Amino acid sequence: MTRYRLPADDLEYAVLAELWRLGTASVRELHERIGAPQDLVYTTTAKVIDRLRVKGLIQRQRKGAAFLYRPRVARAEVERARARNALTRLLGPAPRSAVAALVEAVNDLDPALLTELEQAVAARKRTKDGT
Secondary structure (H helix, E strand, O other): OOOOOOOOOHHHHHHHHHHHHHOOEOHHHHHHHHHHHHOOOHHHHHHHHHHHHHOOOEEEEEEOOEEEEEEOOOHHHHHHHHHHHHHHHHHOOOHHHHHHHHHHHHHHHOHHHHHHHHHHHHHHHHHHHOO
16 A cells, blocks of 8 residues: 555645646646646745655656656545545544534535435445445
């Protein structure tokens, strides 16, 4: 199992998401796609990439005078971990009543989404049970 730490903020996540989309990229390419449109300086983008590498989320490989970066962790794995963290923060140490409130909120927002959630839970149970 790959050891890593999750992106700390929206910018780290945006850079990582762009790497997932591109497969490999240089700092310059990532800066042009993510940093420059946000009016960030090149060094900010480079620092974000370095932080992602230290966290174990991306790896680098020298190509000529530059480095190319690629994801080290699959998007689905990071998304599951982010969802678990968000739910842990949302639900707290006693999640039962919070889950009930969440179901009510989903129903208020979009009853069809509640049906999709019910189907996803049933599918997950079938997968877990092996049926």
